[in-house]
Amino acid sequence: MRKTIDQVAQLAKVSKATVSRVLNNSPKVTEETRERVMKVVKELGYYPSAMARRLTTNKAETIGLIIPAPHDRTFGNPFYTEIIRGFAHQAKIKKYDLLLFTNEHKFNYSQLFYDRRVDGLLLIGVKRNDKGIIQLSKKEFPYILTGKIDYEDANYIDAENRRGAYRAVSYLANLNHKKIAYIGGSFEFVFNQERFEGYLSALQDHNLEYGKELTMESISTQESGYEAMRKILKFSPIPTAVFAANDLDAIGAMKAVKEKGLRIPEDIAFIGFDDIQLASFMDPPLTTVRQPIFEMGTTAINLLVGMIEGRVKGAQQIELPTQLIIRKSSGKIRMCK
Amino acid sequence: MRKTIDQVAQLAKVSKATVSRVLNNSPKVTEETRERVMKVVKELGYYPSAMARRLTTNKAETIGLIIPAPHDRTFGNPFYTEIIRGFAHQAKIKKYDLLLFTNEHKFNYSQLFYDRRVDGLLLIGVKRNDKGIIQLSKKEFPYILTGKIDYEDANYIDAENRRGAYRAVSYLANLNHKKIAYIGGSFEFVFNQERFEGYLSALQDHNLEYGKELTMESISTQESGYEAMRKILKFSPIPTAVFAANDLDAIGAMKAVKEKGLRIPEDIAFIGFDDIQLASFMDPPLTTVRQPIFEMGTTAINLLVGMIEGRVKGAQQIELPTQLIIRKSSGKIRMCK
DNA sequence: CTGTTAGCGCCTTCAA
DNA sequence: TTGAAGGCGCTAACAG
Numbered sequence: 001m002r003k004t005i006d007q008v009a010q011l012a013k014v015s016k017a018t019v020s021r022v023l024n025n026s027p028k029v030t031e032e033t034r035e036r037v038m039k040v041v042k043e044l045g046y047y048p049s050a051m052a053r054r055l056t057t058n059k060a061e062t063i064g065l066i067i068p069a070p071h072d073r074t075f076g077n078p079f080y081t082e083i084i085r086g087f088a089h090q091a092k093i094k095k096y097d098l099l100l101f102t103n104e105h106k107f108n109y110s111q112l113f114y115d116r117r118v119d120g121l122l123l124i125g126v127k128r129n130d131k132g133i134i135q136l137s138k139k140e141f142p143y144i145l146t147g148k149i150d151y152e153d154a155n156y157i158d159a160e161n162r163r164g165a166y167r168a169v170s171y172l173a174n175l176n177h178k179k180i181a182y183i184g185g186s187f188e189f190v191f192n193q194e195r196f197e198g199y200l201s202a203l204q205d206h207n208l209e210y211g212k213e214l215t216m217e218s219i220s221t222q223e224s225g226y227e228a229m230r231k232i233l234k235f236s237p238i239p240t241a242v243f244a245a246n247d248l249d250a251i252g253a254m255k256a257v258k259e260k261g262l263r264i265p266e267d268i269a270f271i272g273f274d275d276i277q278l279a280s281f282m283d284p285p286l287t288t289v290r291q292p293i294f295e296m297g298t299t300a301i302n303l304l305v306g307m308i309e310g311r312v313k314g315a316q317q318i319e320l321p322t323q324l325i326i327r328k329s330s331g332k333i334r335m336c337k
Numbered sequence: 338m339r340k341t342i343d344q345v346a347q348l349a350k351v352s353k354a355t356v357s358r359v360l361n362n363s364p365k366v367t368e369e370t371r372e373r374v375m376k377v378v379k380e381l382g383y384y385p386s387a388m389a390r391r392l393t394t395n396k397a398e399t400i401g402l403i404i405p406a407p408h409d410r411t412f413g414n415p416f417y418t419e420i421i422r423g424f425a426h427q428a429k430i431k432k433y434d435l436l437l438f439t440n441e442h443k444f445n446y447s448q449l450f451y452d453r454r455v456d457g458l459l460l461i462g463v464k465r466n467d468k469g470i471i472q473l474s475k476k477e478f479p480y481i482l483t484g485k486i487d488y489e490d491a492n493y494i495d496a497e498n499r500r501g502a503y504r505a506v507s508y509l510a511n512l513n514h515k516k517i518a519y520i521g522g523s524f525e526f527v528f529n530q531e532r533f534e535g536y537l538s539a540l541q542d543h544n545l546e547y548g549k550e551l552t553m554e555s556i557s558t559q560e561s562g563y564e565a566m567r568k569i570l571k572f573s574p575i576p577t578a579v580f581a582a583n584d585l586d587a588i589g590a591m592k593a594v595k596e597k598g599l600r601i602p603e604d605i606a607f608i609g610f611d612d613i614q615l616a617s618f619m620d621p622p623l624t625t626v627r628q629p630i631f632e633m634g635t636t637a638i639n640l641l642v643g644m645i646e647g648r649v650k651g652a653q654q655i656e657l658p659t660q661l662i663i664r665k666s667s668g669k670i671r672m673c674k
Numbered sequence: 675c676t677g678t679t680a681g682c683g684c685c686t687t688c689a690a
Numbered sequence: 691t692t693g694a695a696g697g698c699g700c701t702a703a704c705a706g
Contacts, residue, residue, distance in 0.1 A: 052683035389699035
């Protein structure tokens with residue numbers, strides 16, 4: 001036998017309206033009746049039906065989280081697990097449920113709003129040209145992207161990619177590196193392009209050479225970072241430093257360098273991007289541009305909830321600062337040559 | 338203005354009951370009226386409210402997924418992301434939503450059933466002595482654990498851990514290794530103990546020595562695998578082979594071995610457990626006991642849905658077979674000594 | 675095969 | 691401060 005608000009009302013000798021008020025912390029209830037009701041609630045083990053409440057209030061109390069499809073390798077990146085934990089943690093605090101979807105079969109995001117399953121949407125790993133987002137914006141459905149896309153009015157939260165990359169490469173330049181290679185992910189994602197631009201602009205400001213053979217695209221996994229580095233090592237002279245636009249690429253690349261019998265950082269210095277847990281454990285520990293991943297998750301939730309509840313209006317575009325974490329892989333100032 | 342079933346009914350000149358029948362594919366509707374109704378549905382852009390349906394049918398159409406708390410390092414293991422993709426993929430097929438929770442603050446699982454937010458629960462990374470599970474079982478709430486626990490009547494899906502470990506270690510023994518070390522995760526998780534038991538029993542069957550200094554506990558991360566191996570290497574003579582109860586430990590351990598200037602597999606052979614993507618990319622590629630991770634995810638969903646819909650009854654305990662994937666790290670037969 | 679009716683369990687006016 | 695009544699949008703009997 002299911003417990004309902006009516007049973008509580010009867011046992012507490014009040015109307016169900018009053019029970020509802022007590023449960024929703026309405027101020028206009030006597031302390032006495034509140035206690036009486038709560039006593040019955042406890043004894044009965046009553047929990048209000050989420051579905052009934054949601055139907056009446058017309059709120060789903062739910063945020064949808066869309067993750068890349070199973071065949072998309074990028075999802076293995078620890079960045080995602082970390083930001084998801086940020087989401088889950090903060091959603092609980094804000095009293096929203098988190099619904100998980102994979103982005104398969106040209107998924108129509110709006111439908112989740114139409115059938116009122118979600119109040120808002122969080123999307124991670126969305127490609128820059130995703131058209132579905134435009135529709136969300138036009139319909140004014142609350143959503144936040146993790147990472148900028150081409151659509152100008154999109155709501156997103158991101159890190160200061162260009163600046164982070166710029167600082168990393170400048171750091172290498174100031175260490176007297178003249179030939180700095182770049183390994184980074186696909187430009188399908190804007191953040192990858194921005195990091196590349198940060199790299200370029202640092203080269204320029206330091207009057208360093210730029211060459212096609214110094215830049216290599218990768219799919220942001222250790223494997224492909226490894227392959228990318230092997231290609232770079234085929235050209236000579238080889239670079240004295242590498243900036244990788246994400247840590248997994250950096251880690252894979254370091255492996256290729258070691259395999260060749262070269263030393264890090266003496267022969268080739270390294271800087272990555274993200275600061276995943278693994279980074280500090282590398283040998284040598286990886287210097288990297290830290291993104292505040294967990295915080296990006298919690299911030300995204302707070303912002304989204306603000307949009308849902310109407311406190312925040314207009315396009316939301318937030319970029320969180322990054323921080324250069326200096327470890328051994330970037331080495332000391334370079335004297336020779 | 339929100340679209341409701343009434344509007345569709347009016348425009349299609351039928352009752353809302355008929356609209357409902359059409360939408361739920363009831364067989365007793367004329368093809369003609371079905372078409373008429375569907376036409377209106379399309380034109381109007383009508384989607385039935387999930388919440389209203391759920392309230393009426395008293396089904397949440399939702400499965401809860403409980404992941405380890407943010408401070409729990411084990412969640413970074415690629416095993417989890419992979420199985421979650423299996424869950425998400427299959428849940429969609431079965432038309433269930435997946436609700437994500439982190440296991441914080443002595444979370445009372447049953448509450449999710451009380452307020453009817455979920456029809457069933459999937460729990461990953463649950464420790465062997467978790468008392469909350471007993472309550473779920475007693476109340477006959479549908480749930481599935483990923484990984485066995487101490488409670489005998491628990492529903493779980495797992496891999497054949499003992500057998501997988503046994504085969505791996507036997508393989509090493511047959512390669513003529515006499516001194517085989519073990520690195521594995523905490524016995525807080527039953528699967529870790531089972532893998533250890535598989536190791537022990539293989540040693541026994543091959544009349545090999547067992548020594549405390551040959552076994553090292555780790556928390557299943559690369560870092561701790563690395564540390565564990567460094568400790569093992571301090572004893573002499575050092576082992577000629579290592580069985581690690583998960584790939585991350587194996588990968589970390591291999592790093593420690595290489596650092597010492599030892600060769601893999603010539604000086605020390607390695608076998609891991611899981612077959613995460615990274616395993617095949619190692620240098621040398623890691624021989625490992627493959628768990629069918631994605632399949633464990635889809636199987637769990639199917640089983641859980643069966644329980645929810647009453648087609649499956651009683652305690653469900655499934656162990657999926659593992660497979661030894663032989664790569665370079667385990668080496669060839671050992672002649673010397 | 676289709677329509678009518680009656681809830682599902684809750685919140686929210688409106689009166690008292 | 692409390693109660694009565696109505697309705698959220700849908701499905702499920704039960705008639706017809």
